[in-house]
Amino acid sequence: MKNNFSYWEQESFLSGFDVLIIGSGIVGLSAALSLKSQKPKLKIGVLEAGFLPAGASTKNAGFACFGSISELIEELKTGREDQVAELIELRWKGLEKLRKNLGDKAILFEQYGGFEVFKRTESDFAKTCIEQIPYFNKLLGPLIGKPDIYAVNNTKIAELGMNGITNLIHNKYEGQIDTGKMMLALVSKVQGLGVSIFNNCRVQKIESKLNEQVLITNQGNFRAKSSILATNAFGAELIPELDVFPGRGQVLITEPIKGLKIKGSFHYNRGYTYFRNVHDRILLGGGRDLDFEAEQTLEPGITDIIQESLEKLLFETIVPQQKVKIEHRWCGVMGFGKELKPIVKKIGPGLYCAVRCNGMGVAMGSLLGEQVANLIDL
Numbered sequence: 001m002k003n004n005f006s007y008w009e010q011e012s013f014l015s016g017f018d019v020l021i022i023g024s025g026i027v028g029l030s031a032a033l034s035l036k037s038q039k040p041k042l043k044i045g046v047l048e049a050g051f052l053p054a055g056a057s058t059k060n061a062g063f064a065c066f067g068s069i070s071e072l073i074e075e076l077k078t079g080r081e082d083q084v085a086e087l088i089e090l091r092w093k094g095l096e097k098l099r100k101n102l103g104d105k106a107i108l109f110e111q112y113g114g115f116e117v118f119k120r121t122e123s124d125f126a127k128t129c130i131e132q133i134p135y136f137n138k139l140l141g142p143l144i145g146k147p148d149i150y151a152v153n154n155t156k157i158a159e160l161g162m163n164g165i166t167n168l169i170h171n172k173y174e175g176q177i178d179t180g181k182m183m184l185a186l187v188s189k190v191q192g193l194g195v196s197i198f199n200n201c202r203v204q205k206i207e208s209k210l211n212e213q214v215l216i217t218n219q220g221n222f223r224a225k226s227s228i229l230a231t232n233a234f235g236a237e238l239i240p241e242l243d244v245f246p247g248r249g250q251v252l253i254t255e256p257i258k259g260l261k262i263k264g265s266f267h268y269n270r271g272y273t274y275f276r277n278v279h280d281r282i283l284l285g286g287g288r289d290l291d292f293e294a295e296q297t298l299e300p301g302i303t304d305i306i307q308e309s310l311e312k313l314l315f316e317t318i319v320p321q322q323k324v325k326i327e328h329r330w331c332g333v334m335g336f337g338k339e340l341k342p343i344v345k346k347i348g349p350g351l352y353c354a355v356r357c358n359g360m361g362v363a364m365g366s367l368l369g370e371q372v373a374n375l376i377d378l
């Protein structure tokens with residue numbers, strides 16, 4: 001190693017790895033959890049570029065969702081029915097795995113339901129979506145084992161205190177989690193099993209050999225028998241042939257709001273915009289569709305065009321009666337591709353990847369981690 005590591009550090013901390021995982025997001029840590037649960041003797045290290053995870057897993061909105069009607073209609077424009085069905089199943093089963101791995105209490109899972117809302121000016125669009133409810137209930141029913149998933153519930157609108165919303169589709173099986181608590185629980189679970197997480201450790205290059213993976217990092221070189229790339233949006237930086245491109249998501253959160261009537265996870269505009277309550281605050285994010293080109297970036301940043309549109313929706317539609325302060329803003333980066341399906345595969349001898357969560361990695365991440373772990377021949 002190029003640093004001043006002692007013999008002891010090199011022997012105990014930095015060598016002898018069976019598997020090295022690149023990226024400490026939900027996918028990388030779930031892969032570590034799955035490997036350690038199956039084979040407790042494995043020595044596993046996770047190399048993370050950020051001080052905290054710097055991708056999406058600690059930055060997201062915490063929707064435990066599997067698709068709003070308009071979002072699914074949109075996905076059917078890109079993928080065939082069987083492909084979209086497979087994705088929905090991944091999301092649902094992924095959420096079940098997340099809840100089983102960590103427990104509902106640790107991740108603050110609450111099933112307040114999901115609501116897709118439409119403004120008065122969007123009645124034709126709402127009609128198109130409402131007409132598709134029977135189709136999607138039939139498609140999704142066997143996948144998630146529940147009847148009547150989506151239903152119109154316009155009487156709910158009056159309870160929410162929103163302005164200008166005239167149509168609402170309710171999904172009673174959707175939930176929400178506390179993203180920070182989820183990741184903290186995952187980190188402590190894998191560390192409790194003996195997995196080492198190295199932060200501020202950016203992999204710069206992977207030298208993949210027949211019996212050994214050498215990961216060149218800013219802290220020196222790490223070696224293992226196998227390695228897993230779990231860097232999602234950043235996937236193509238290390239393996240350029242992967243079809244993954246970034247999509248930045250911007251988010252804001254308000255101060256606590258007295259008497260907040262909104263409870264649950266809300267979808268607007270084909271899934272591009274979303275909001276929910278976090279206790280008595282509103283978390284609101286999205287708007288990537290307003291500026292696709294600028295948001296196709298790995299760079300952190302927030303922009304006026306998107307923040308102003310989020311604020312407009314917040315003040316004019318979501319909490320129109322109240323003067324509310326925005327307390328905090330941030331962004332995270334998602335991994336998209338030409339195809340909707342995530343990439344979970346063996347890249348070469350000893351090198352595997354699980355990337356491209358297409359903006360739904362809270363839902364499917366735990367399962368993708370397990371799937372990639374199961375590919376490894378140990």
Ligand SMILES: Cc1cc2nc3c(=O)[nH]c(=O)nc-3n(C[C@H](O)[C@H](O)[C@H](O)COP(=O)(O)OP(=O)(O)OC[C@H]3O[C@@H](n4cnc5c(N)ncnc54)[C@H](O)[C@@H]3O)c2cc1C
Binds near residue numbers: 049248333354360364
């Ligand atoms: C604003 C926002 C809202 C979202 N809301 C939801 C939601 O409500 N529900 C949902 O299901 N999904 C949501 N998502 C998507 C979800 O958060 C992601 O799909 C998921 O977190 C991806 O997990 P991951 O482990 O694959 O990747 P990440 O969490 O991005 O982790 C990849 C890690 O790799 C690290 N890394 C990158 N390059 C290197 C390198 N060279 N060396 C070492 N480490 C490296 C990064 O720092 C990062 O920590 C949202 C995403 C965003 C940005």
